[in-house]
Amino acid sequence: MLEKILIPQIYLPIIYVSVAIIVNTLCKKIIRTIINAKERSLEKGSYNYKKTETLKVLLNNFIKYIIAIFTFLAILTVYGIDVSSVLAGLGIAGVLLGLALQDFAKDIIAGIGIVLENQYAIGDVVTIGEFTGEVIFLGLKTTRIKSWDGKVKIIANHNIDEIINYNMTNSVAIVDFGVSYESNIQRVEKVLKQLAEELTESLPDLKGEVQVLGIEKLENSAIVYRMIAPTKSLAHYNVQRIMRKEIKECLEKAKIKIPYPQIEVHHGN
Numbered sequence: 001m002l003e004k005i006l007i008p009q010i011y012l013p014i015i016y017v018s019v020a021i022i023v024n025t026l027c028k029k030i031i032r033t034i035i036n037a038k039e040r041s042l043e044k045g046s047y048n049y050k051k052t053e054t055l056k057v058l059l060n061n062f063i064k065y066i067i068a069i070f071t072f073l074a075i076l077t078v079y080g081i082d083v084s085s086v087l088a089g090l091g092i093a094g095v096l097l098g099l100a101l102q103d104f105a106k107d108i109i110a111g112i113g114i115v116l117e118n119q120y121a122i123g124d125v126v127t128i129g130e131f132t133g134e135v136i137f138l139g140l141k142t143t144r145i146k147s148w149d150g151k152v153k154i155i156a157n158h159n160i161d162e163i164i165n166y167n168m169t170n171s172v173a174i175v176d177f178g179v180s181y182e183s184n185i186q187r188v189e190k191v192l193k194q195l196a197e198e199l200t201e202s203l204p205d206l207k208g209e210v211q212v213l214g215i216e217k218l219e220n221s222a223i224v225y226r227m228i229a230p231t232k233s234l235a236h237y238n239v240q241r242i243m244r245k246e247i248k249e250c251l252e253k254a255k256i257k258i259p260y261p262q263i264e265v266h267h268g269n
Contacts, residue, residue: 012078020071027063031056050121050167054138057122058115061140065108107141110157114138120165125234127164128155170207171236173229175243178222180257188225188256189214195250196227203242205235210243222259 035056042049113119115138120126124135126145133147143160145153179188189212196210203210208230216226227247231239251258 013075016071016074016078020067024064024067027067028060031059031063050123051115051118053123054115054121057138058111058140062108065140104141106158107156110160111138111140111143114143114157114160119163120167124165124167126166128153128160128162167233169233171231171233173231173236173239173243175227175240175247176216176224177227177244177247177251178219178224178259179251180259181221181223183223183256185215185223187254188223191250191254191256192225192227192247195246199229199243199246203229203239205232205239207231 035052039049039052042052115121120135120138122135122138125133126135128143128145131145131147131153133145133151133153135143136146136152137144139157141157143155143157145155147153192212196212199210200206206229210227210229213226213228216224218224227243229236229239229243248258
């Protein structure tokens with residue numbers, strides 16, 4: 001009789017955990033199937049695509065926590081702890097209210113809010129506080145951001161209050177450069193407009209035409225021109241590098257002088 005009582009108590013927790021793992025795996029497969037079906041109609045790398053990827057991670061985490069809680073409660077009953085009376089006494093609303101006062105529940109609520117309000121998604125580049133980097137993980141409890149130098153910062157979701165998201169709009173590549181005061185302005189602008197047309201056809205990640213805005217300012221030793229190019233989000237860094245190289249080569253080919261700082265000295269009699 002003793003063996004019949006002890007055997008279930010020994011093996012029931014293992015069975016509960018095994019069932020929980022199986023249920024969690026099945027739920028993840030179902031979520032993956034549904035999300036993947038939706039992603040087929042979206043452009044890979046687009047904001048909506050990244051949003052669905054983030055939603056997939058969030059749902060998986062949510063289900064994992066729910067299954068873990070119910071499994072834990074089931075295991076408690078194996079050892080004679082009456083959790084039903086506790087839940088019945090407090091009520092579901094009371095349990096949720098009690099949890100909401102804890103940091104863990106605050107993190108969950110904040111994580112859901114981040115996704116529902118489209119604040120950021122996995123793959124976005126953001127600044128939270130004084131830390132800037134790419135979002136590599138968004139869970140119910142924490143967000144992980146990886147900086148350019150490889151540092152990973154883990155932030156509790158309820159501590160995130162101010163966010164700068166660089167992926168919500170297109171970027172603009174801005175290049176300022178100088179030509180000498182001896183240069184013929186009409187010829188310079190003609191050369192630059194022709195270059196702008198060529199760059200519009202060749203530059204990667206553009207979201208519009210390359211434009212010559214004209215003279216930006218008059219420096220001590222140079223007439224400063226400005227060219228701009230609308231680009232995909234955060235692609236402006238690479239586009240600016242290419243534009244600077246092409247501008248220098250174009251001006252040299254056209255024999256338009258690019259000045260450097262110099263001092264003019266006058267000798268008195």
